[in-house]
Amino acid sequence: MDEEMPFIQGHLITENDRITYIGTEAPEDQGQFTEIVDGTHKVIMPGLVNTHNHAAMSFLRGYADDLNLQVWLQEKMWPIEGKFTALDVKWGTALSVLEMLKGGTTTFVDMYDHMGEVAKVVEMSGMRGCLTRGVIGLVPPEVQQAKLEDAVSFAKEWHGQAGGRITTMMSPHAPYTCPPDYIEKIVQAAHDLDLPIHTHMSESPGEVEQNVKQYGERPVEHLRKLGVFGRPTLVAHAVHLTDEEIDVLKQYDVRVSHNAGSNLKLASGIARVPDLLRAGVLVSLGTDSSASNNNLDMFEEMRLAALIHKGVSGDPTAVPAGTALRMGTADGARSIWLNDTGMLKAGMKADFIALDADQPHFYPKSNFISHIVYSASAKDVTDVWVDGEQLVRKGICLTLDEEQVKYEFSRCFERLTQ
Amino acid sequence: MDEEMPFIQGHLITENDRITYIGTEAPEDQGQFTEIVDGTHKVIMPGLVNTHNHAAMSFLRGYADDLNLQVWLQEKMWPIEGKFTALDVKWGTALSVLEMLKGGTTTFVDMYDHMGEVAKVVEMSGMRGCLTRGVIGLVPPEVQQAKLEDAVSFAKEWHGQAGGRITTMMSPHAPYTCPPDYIEKIVQAAHDLDLPIHTHMSESPGEVEQNVKQYGERPVEHLRKLGVFGRPTLVAHAVHLTDEEIDVLKQYDVRVSHNAGSNLKLASGIARVPDLLRAGVLVSLGTDSSASNNNLDMFEEMRLAALIHKGVSGDPTAVPAGTALRMGTADGARSIWLNDTGMLKAGMKADFIALDADQPHFYPKSNFISHIVYSASAKDVTDVWVDGEQLVRKGICLTLDEEQVKYEFSRCFERLTQ
Numbered sequence: 048m049d050e051e052m053p054f055i056q057g058h059l060i061t062e063n064d065r066i067t068y069i070g071t072e073a074p075e076d077q078g079q080f081t082e083i084v085d086g087t088h089k090v091i092m093p094g095l096v097n098t099h100n101h102a103a104m105s106f107l108r109g110y111a112d113d114l115n116l117q118v119w120l121q122e123k124m125w126p127i128e129g130k131f132t133a134l135d136v137k138w139g140t141a142l143s144v145l146e147m148l149k150g151g152t153t154t155f156v157d158m159y160d161h162m163g164e165v166a167k168v169v170e171m172s173g174m175r176g177c178l179t180r181g182v183i184g185l186v187p188p189e190v191q192q193a194k195l196e197d198a199v200s201f202a203k204e205w206h207g208q209a210g211g212r213i214t215t216m217m218s219p220h221a222p223y224t225c226p227p228d229y230i231e232k233i234v235q236a237a238h239d240l241d242l243p244i245h246t247h248m249s250e251s252p253g254e255v256e257q258n259v260k261q262y263g264e265r266p267v268e269h270l271r272k273l274g275v276f277g278r279p280t281l282v283a284h285a286v287h288l289t290d291e292e293i294d295v296l297k298q299y300d301v302r303v304s305h306n307a308g309s310n311l312k313l314a315s316g317i318a319r320v321p322d323l324l325r326a327g328v329l330v331s332l333g334t335d336s337s338a339s340n341n342n343l344d345m346f347e348e349m350r351l352a353a354l355i356h357k358g359v360s361g362d363p364t365a366v367p368a369g370t371a372l373r374m375g376t377a378d379g380a381r382s383i384w385l386n387d388t389g390m391l392k393a394g395m396k397a398d399f400i401a402l403d404a405d406q407p408h409f410y411p412k413s414n415f416i417s418h419i420v421y422s423a424s425a426k427d428v429t430d431v432w433v434d435g436e437q438l439v440r441k442g443i444c445l446t447l448d449e450e451q452v453k454y455e456f457s458r459c460f461e462r463l464t465q
Numbered sequence: 466m467d468e469e470m471p472f473i474q475g476h477l478i479t480e481n482d483r484i485t486y487i488g489t490e491a492p493e494d495q496g497q498f499t500e501i502v503d504g505t506h507k508v509i510m511p512g513l514v515n516t517h518n519h520a521a522m523s524f525l526r527g528y529a530d531d532l533n534l535q536v537w538l539q540e541k542m543w544p545i546e547g548k549f550t551a552l553d554v555k556w557g558t559a560l561s562v563l564e565m566l567k568g569g570t571t572t573f574v575d576m577y578d579h580m581g582e583v584a585k586v587v588e589m590s591g592m593r594g595c596l597t598r599g600v601i602g603l604v605p606p607e608v609q610q611a612k613l614e615d616a617v618s619f620a621k622e623w624h625g626q627a628g629g630r631i632t633t634m635m636s637p638h639a640p641y642t643c644p645p646d647y648i649e650k651i652v653q654a655a656h657d658l659d660l661p662i663h664t665h666m667s668e669s670p671g672e673v674e675q676n677v678k679q680y681g682e683r684p685v686e687h688l689r690k691l692g693v694f695g696r697p698t699l700v701a702h703a704v705h706l707t708d709e710e711i712d713v714l715k716q717y718d719v720r721v722s723h724n725a726g727s728n729l730k731l732a733s734g735i736a737r738v739p740d741l742l743r744a745g746v747l748v749s750l751g752t753d754s755s756a757s758n759n760n761l762d763m764f765e766e767m768r769l770a771a772l773i774h775k776g777v778s779g780d781p782t783a784v785p786a787g788t789a790l791r792m793g794t795a796d797g798a799r800s801i802w803l804n805d806t807g808m809l810k811a812g813m814k815a816d817f818i819a820l821d822a823d824q825p826h827f828y829p830k831s832n833f834i835s836h837i838v839y840s841a842s843a844k845d846v847t848d849v850w851v852d853g854e855q856l857v858r859k860g861i862c863l864t865l866d867e868e869q870v871k872y873e874f875s876r877c878f879e880r881l882t883q
Contacts, residue, residue: 109832414527426844
């Protein structure tokens, strides 16, 4: 992702959690290294950064396909999610972390409940997580208050933990699920803690209409007036935007997590990604949960981002491969303020992955950036490192016990669906 | 794909090239079988049917991304394809057949030149192929005549070969690349040989405009008047259609190969698949070549077909998972008149594949049809059978030597790009 050197055949050296060298020249004394990894037939690239997920919702993969967003949320997702215990969140998240890690995602954003469980899974897995307790405010004041306190105490307790691999944010779930005064309280808490804000915004046409009806303005202006954009902010979706709203996002440096697969599946619409990019808004990629995707394959998100905007706009140069790759890596990291992650460059964090490029769909061995975006999948990932630690080796996760995770996940699922 | 029994946990028996039993009851005497395959943790499903490809174009994967169709074809594809020898077609096709087979595609349609080489690769691989020599008629009359004779002699020689696994068709490349009188000659040849016709149609807005300008009518009416639809016909793309054109396709039982990935990548547009399905047109799925896709993963095509029409129409019920799965299997087979293929049912051809379902993205083990369409990829395929013969075992192709194919392919690629 270094623009001066987009693709090389060469060597990469790490020390502790950092990359110390990348280049075509071989290091002189190979005896100085504690470990040497042979990269023959491998593509080494930055780990993928998934900027929007609700990992515990893996229980709901395939549970309610082909429905519209509000029905899907209110009649299908929320009732079963209401039954989730801390144990379910633990194992649901563990299954997703396993899927993400094995598929080359080294950092993810997670917004959910029982976030202490999520943080513990992230800590154990070795992955990097930007975590936030999402709060829905359509509840009595004392419940609102309790949720906010839970969000604050989670954010405080875990920010900077796991050797710095965990950071936290504050999250009103969405303008349509949080009354304005509640959003203001969350913004104040974010100021007090000096943390960014993450929220869902303008995902479906219906919620934009409802916002206008209820508050007299569209979501962007509504959130701006409530002071949200006075904090560093990452919004998920941002599908339905006017030109003026795009200008506001740019002006306040609001970052957008584009969830191409989820937006298609829930028929939410096609985000104005080429316009956002043209305006200079920082756009990254998120899978959203596996309930609306239905996998956590970030290669697929890069491919969708590169493909759909061409097909819909009629412009085959929209979102070229290099742009999609940057959205899935370096720009994903920058979107969550991890400026030393997401790029293979001396001084950056040693978060990187290896793909098996000795397969038919990587031939001819001519244009690997194209192959990564247009041809690869999560299943091509063989090895994964975060902070210089190897977490996946030859497709096997070294930090989580896959058999245990699948077994415990299935036990939870049986109980939830009894 | 049997609508009465969409998904079961049970047993499947084959004898020679046919399925003789599928059901939940175990067969009584297991000693009667020559081979028993343990399907624990496996999903067994019909092999995928790819109804539009130019397999030899694997050399051009990543060669010219992010350009519009006419520039891409005329300035990038055709000049390098002009250099292709029979040897290139052999190894380019072999690489694609390897990719397709390992990824669960058991039948493909191929339109190209040097088709004898393609047929020999198909024969050796054990795969099923519906093959056709595509002819471009913008050449002097004697070259037109020679190409037509080549197409006829290929179609005659190979139809019904390889134990019936190979069938053939006649193919004018497209209305914009074949003068009307040449198309009529090809139609006459198809009548003489009693073979179907395959052609590209209405892929980009530009070619539809050109057709109107040059011939005074849109491609569907143009082809209808030339007698094309008097033969059984499969058209690829059919992106730009009017309501009246959809009616004509239905009236003549013209089958449409929907190439979702290719149409997006080349910014050709979004085919009116929900409208075609509503009208009762038989729609199947094709990858098109890896130059415009860029892989041959039919799971991705099913997923794209299920996703993009939701996102574009705003209707989350458009192309549900079961429909996409049928398009990729049973309807694909019917589209090329293989009515005894594409379904797991007693009496049908024993073309089926096994997926490793013991992976995080197949959990919970609740809705496998959803998981196949929305979560799986070519890389989940472990085993492949065609005509009851096992062609891929634990991810290894048993009929083609992968190392040899990659080596010879790379030698050809070097020569082509010198």
